Amino acid sequence: MQTFDLAADGLRTLNATLHAQAEATNQTVWEVINPKGSHAIAVGLDAPIEVNVKGSTGYYCAGMNKQATVHVHGSAGPGVAENMMSGTVIIEGDASQYAGATGHGGTLVIKGNASSRCGISMKGIDIIVHGNVGHMSAFMAQSGNLVVCGDAGDALGDSIYEARLFVRGSVKSLGADCIEKEMRPEHIAILTDLLERGGCDAKPEEFKRYGSARELYNFKPDNAY
Amino acid sequence: MKDENRSAPRTTPIQSATFSQSINAEIRRAAATGIYDIRGGGAKRKVPHFDDLLFLGASISRYPLEGYREKCDTSVTLGTRYAKNPIQLDIPITIAGMSFGALSGPAKEALGRGATLAGTSTTTGDGGMTPEERGHSNKLVYQYLPSRYGMNPDDLRKADAIEVVVGQGAKPGGGGMLLGQKISDRVAEMRNLPKGIDQRSACRHPDWTGPDDLEIKILELREITGWKVPIYIKVGGARPYFDTTLAVKAGADVVVLDGMQGGTAATQDVFIEHVGQPILACIREAVRALQDLGMHREVQLIVSGGVRTGADVAKCVALGADAVAIGTAALIALGDNDPKWEDEYQKLGTTAGAYDDWHEGKDPAGITTQDPDLMARFDPVEGGRRLNNYLKVMTLEAQTIARACGKSHLHNLEPEDLCALTMEAAAMARIPLAGTDWYPGKNGSF
Numbered sequence: 172m173q174t175f176d177l178a179a180d181g182l183r184t185l186n187a188t189l190h191a192q193a194e195a196t197n198q199t200v201w202e203v204i205n206p207k208g209s210h211a212i213a214v215g216l217d218a219p220i221e222v223n224v225k226g227s228t229g230y231y232c233a234g235m236n237k238q239a240t241v242h243v244h245g246s247a248g249p250g251v252a253e254n255m256m257s258g259t260v261i262i263e264g265d266a267s268q269y270a271g272a273t274g275h276g277g278t279l280v281i282k283g284n285a286s287s288r289c290g291i292s293m294k295g296i297d298i299i300v301h302g303n304v305g306h307m308s309a310f311m312a313q314s315g316n317l318v319v320c321g322d323a324g325d326a327l328g329d330s331i332y333e334a335r336l337f338v339r340g341s342v343k344s345l346g347a348d349c350i351e352k353e354m355r356p357e358h359i360a361i362l363t364d365l366l367e368r369g370g371c372d373a374k375p376e377e378f379k380r381y382g383s384a385r386e387l388y389n390f391k392p393d394n395a396y
Numbered sequence: 397m398k399d400e401n402r403s404a405p406r407t408t409p410i411q412s413a414t415f416s417q418s419i420n421a422e423i424r425r426a427a428a429t430g431i432y433d434i435r436g437g438g439a440k441r442k443v444p445h446f447d448d449l450l451f452l453g454a455s456i457s458r459y460p461l462e463g464y465r466e467k468c469d470t471s472v473t474l475g476t477r478y479a480k481n482p483i484q485l486d487i488p489i490t491i492a493g494m495s496f497g498a499l500s501g502p503a504k505e506a507l508g509r510g511a512t513l514a515g516t517s518t519t520t521g522d523g524g525m526t527p528e529e530r531g532h533s534n535k536l537v538y539q540y541l542p543s544r545y546g547m548n549p550d551d552l553r554k555a556d557a558i559e560v561v562v563g564q565g566a567k568p569g570g571g572g573m574l575l576g577q578k579i580s581d582r583v584a585e586m587r588n589l590p591k592g593i594d595q596r597s598a599c600r601h602p603d604w605t606g607p608d609d610l611e612i613k614i615l616e617l618r619e620i621t622g623w624k625v626p627i628y629i630k631v632g633g634a635r636p637y638f639d640t641t642l643a644v645k646a647g648a649d650v651v652v653l654d655g656m657q658g659g660t661a662a663t664q665d666v667f668i669e670h671v672g673q674p675i676l677a678c679i680r681e682a683v684r685a686l687q688d689l690g691m692h693r694e695v696q697l698i699v700s701g702g703v704r705t706g707a708d709v710a711k712c713v714a715l716g717a718d719a720v721a722i723g724t725a726a727l728i729a730l731g732d733n734d735p736k737w738e739d740e741y742q743k744l745g746t747t748a749g750a751y752d753d754w755h756e757g758k759d760p761a762g763i764t765t766q767d768p769d770l771m772a773r774f775d776p777v778e779g780g781r782r783l784n785n786y787l788k789v790m791t792l793e794a795q796t797i798a799r800a801c802g803k804s805h806l807h808n809l810e811p812e813d814l815c816a817l818t819m820e821a822a823a824m825a826r827i828p829l830a831g832t833d834w835y836p837g838k839n840g841s842f
Contacts, residue, residue, distance in 0.1 A: 186619045210612045215549050215620030230609070231616040235549040250603040250616075256548060269603040273544040275588070291602040292544060294588040311598065313588045330596070332589055388593040389576055 173198050177212070178205035185212065189239075192218040208248065213241050216258070233260045236277060249286075252279045255296055268305075271298045274315065280369045287324065290317045293334055299369030309336055310346065318365050320373050328381055332388075336381040337362050339373055348387040354380045433665040434573070436498075436754030436764065438566050438657040438701065438724060443674040445657070446708045448821030449814050450830065453800045461799040468795040469805040472719050474696045475557060475626020475649040478618070482626055482649075483535055483557055485719070486515025487791045488806060489709055491783075492654075492700050492723035493539045493559060493630070495521030497574050497583045497595075498661030498754065499727075501528055503763045505776040506730055508533035510783025514791075519559060519721075522572065522597050524586050525551040532780075537628065540617070542571065542598040545587040549620060557650070558617055559628040560610070562601075562639075565658030565701040568632025568672045572597035573662055578757040580766040610646040618647075628652050633701065636678040640685035644695050652721065653682050655701025659724040661764070662755030675701035677824040680811075683716030692716065693807075706793020713794070714809035715825060729786035730779040731761045 175185055185203065192198060196218060203224045206212055210229035213222045216239035224232065227245030237256045246264030255274040262270075265283035272288065274296025281289075281298070287305035290298050295315045303321035310326070312334035322340035329346020335358070336349075345351075362375040411417060422433065454460035461468060475482035491511045496504050498521065505528040511518040517535035524546015530536055538555030540547065552558065563569065574583075576592045584591040604613045614627055629643040630652035643651045655675025660668065679699055686692040699712050700721035712720045727733075733741075735748040737760035744751065744758060754764035762774035798806050801813045815830040816822035822829040823836035 182619065183623070187622065190622065211616040211619045214616050215553075217549070230612045231603075234616050235552070235620055237549065249609070250613075253603045254544060254547060254549070272603040273547065275548065288602070292598065294544070310602075311596070332593075388590075390573060390594045 172200045172202055174202045174204060176204050177209060178207060182209055182211060186214060189213055189216055189218075189220070189222065192216075192220050194218055196220065206245070210248070213239070216241070219258075227264065236260060246283065247281075252277070252296075255279065265302070266300075270300075271296050274298070276315075278368055282370075284321065290315075290334070293317065297365055297368070299365055299371060301369070301371060303340070306343075307346070309334055309349075312336070316361065316365055318362065318369065318371070318378075320371055328383075330387060331381075331383045333383065335361070337365070337375075337378040338381065339378045342379075342381070345381065348384050349381055350384045352380045352382045354378070434662055434755060435665050435668070435752040436659065436661050436663075437668070437752040438659045439669050439672075439674075441669055443656070444676050444818065444820040444824055445674060445702055446676065446711045448676070448817045449711050449825060449827060450817060451707075451710070451714075451797050451801060451813055452815055454802050458802045460802050461804060463796060463799050466799065467804060468799050470791055470795060472696070472807070474628075474698070474719065477626075477649045477691075477695055478623065478647065479557075479626040479649055480622075480624045481556075483517060483537075485517060485535070487787060488713060488719035488794075489514075489703075489787055489790055490516050490537075490698060490719055490721045491518035491726055492658070492721040493519035493521040493537070493561065494723055494727075495523040495574075495661060496526050496529065496586070497521075497523040497545075497578060497766070499763060500765055500771045500774065501526055501582075502771055502774050502776040503727075503730060503779065504529045505532050506774070506779030506783060507726060508536070509776060509780025510726075510729075510787065511535070513780060513784035514787035516787065517556065520555075522574075523583065524548070525554065526586075530554055532776075539630075542601045543587075543596075544602065545595070545597070552617070553621055555621075555625060557626040557628060558621070559630050559652060560614065560617070560648075561630045562610075562643075563632035563634065563654075564630065564660065565632045565654030565656050565672055565675065566660035567663045567667045568634040569599060570663060570667050570671070571599035572660070573755070575662065575755050575757070578755070578766045583766060607642040607646050610642075614647040626650055628698070630654065632656075632658075633673040633675060633678040636673070636681040637685045640682040640697075641689065644686065644689055644691050648695060650696045650698060651682065651686075652698045652700065653678055654721075655699070657702030658700050659727075674824070675699055675703075676821060679712060679715040679717055680824075680826045686716075693718065706790040706795075707797060709790055710794040710797040710806065710809055711814065713806050714811060714813050715827075716811070718807065725786075726783055727763060729783045730763055731774065731782070732759070732763050734761055737761055 206226040208229045214234040217237040221240045229248040231250040233241040240259045242261045249267040250269045252260040253272040255277040257277045261280045266281045266285045270289045271279045273292045279298045281300045284302035289304040289308040299318040306324035309328045313332045319338045323342045326346035328349030472488040512534040519537040535556045537557040574595045626649040628650040629648040631639040633655040656672035696718040699717040703720045740760035759765040762770040816827040
């Protein structure tokens with residue numbers, strides 16, 4: 172395992188070093204110490220490596236990740252795993268705003284709570300939150316899955332497209348065009364897989380599914396508030 | 397009524413200036429449909445513009461350069477502040493961001509071809525980067541937009557520069573809407589949305605909310621791209637002094653400033669015509685912000701919104717810009733609104749020069765459409781040739797003016813080379829009214 176002291180060697184060196192790891196690198200496991208809430212840690216990775224961040228991170232940790240597994244042993248600041256393409260990002264603590272924003276693929280697991288706008292404009296990512304999510308989560312969510320084992324705040328799934336939302340607890344309110352939908356066997360199967368990947372101790376049958384009523388898909392005057 | 401009253405002189409029918417025929421027609425259209433008018437293009441109303449400025453030319457106190465022989469450099473380098481690889485352009489005229497989706501693939505290809513032939517850059521748009529566009533563009537600026545449609549780190553790393561779009565002149569503070577009739581299979585796939593539905597482009601970025609966040613976002617983009625490429629910030633002409641200041645503070649290498657005449661693929665007419673400032677009113681404010689920060693020419697300024705001729709280019713540069721961007725003018729050079737399609741414009745209820753329903757995807761010229769039959773009318777090689785010709789003419793025109801002012805580089809043009817024809821232009825551009833040494837607001841006077 173390679174250990175990188177962020178306080179000593181700096182962000183630019185860290186990301187450049189991680190970017191230099193080729194597909195077939197044998198330096199597959201990295202540990203980043205002294206993150207001290209720094210921004211843009213392990214962004215733009217594109218190799219099947221594992222990066223363990225020992226502490227909490229600032230904005231955009233693991234942004235635009237491809238292939239890599241980034242494991243934050245602390246909490247994450249805004250925009251963790253934003254626009255992720257593939258790979259896995261795991262947050263042991265809580266995540267701030269915009270977690271997984273616009274993510275196109277991969278898996279984001281948040282073992283604590285996620286703040287507002289979790290999964291905003293998500294485009295294929297799977298997000299599994301062990302705790303609660305804040306208001307406006309899954310706003311304009313296009314595709315992918317958001318699993319919330321706790322409660323969801325106001326305006327869940329506002330203006331949602333084709334993303335699937337699974338919530339075990341309460342939903343304070345649903346956003347425009349977001350409705351509760353029937354949980355069919357294929358959804359139970361999808362959710363079972365997501366819960367397993369997220370390491371969640373929850374039963375799929377305890378969840379409700381939410382998605383788009385598809386009433387906003389074509390513009391009409393009555394949709395303009 | 398008596399006969400003598402019938403034959404008495406009568407007043408001539410007078411159309412109201414307030415309730416003009418076009419206003420009345422819009423009221424009737426609104427009453428009939430219940431929906432506001434959506435259209436493409438930029439502001440059509442007359443506003444103070446570059447035509448209201450003139451160059452003075454050389455005289456006894458200014459020595460001109462020989463018009464056809466003496467060198468007048470047009471090159472510009474963009475992104476000198478932080479980027480390891482600034483963009484070197486042969487001419488200070490760039491192609492503005494226009495999306496694949498709003499435009500056809502061949503039209504985007506033609507923009508790349510023409511820009512490359514002319515030695516300048518072109519820009520992606522909402523919807524991501526297409527291989528044709530990257531392949532035919534020697535220098536390609538990748539727009540980073542609120543919707544993040546088609547956004548991926550591989551394309552980000554292929555870009556020669558990144559333009560973080562905060563706003564655009566046609567609709568500062570507004571998002572967009574690509575109507576379902578233009579969502580082909582390919583457009584839908586690039587945007588991760590079902591075919592045929594209306595696709596909204598958000599007005600705000602999803603993962604940052606203010607200049608402090610933007611600074612961190614730019615840090616992330618630089619880390620992902622190894623600090624190699626310039627990062628532009630594009631703003632609409634709303635509050636140019638403060639927006640420029642904040643863009644510089646956030647770490648921009650280049651500020652792109654788009655006035656209200658700048659085009660859009662589809663926005664409400666009321667938005668286009670009533671929000672934002674003319675570009676003429678924006679340039680000096682942006683330059684003042686850069687000068688106050690000691691960053692003029694260190695952070696480059698690209699301006700856009702109604703640039704049509706080499707004279708416009710020269711005026712922008714004289715006011716302090718480093719380069720301009722063209723969008724609508726480039727589409728016209730490709731063949732948009734060409735009178736040769738007049739019969740078809742008539743069938744669409746419009747006429748050549750006025751066609752602006754780009755969002756409907758029925759463009760007779762085959763440029764603002766995804767319809768395969770219409771697209772087939774447009775030849776990207778010929779389109780690229782025409783755009784290159786147009787860019788060359790604009791450059792020659794700008795050089796002609798610069799030489800007449802005694803400048804060996806376009807960037808040597810300065811406000812002192814100009815006068816204003818109207819009080820409004822004098823006030824907005826802070827250029828003396830012709831025949832005087834005064835402009836409104838000079839030395840605090842009004």
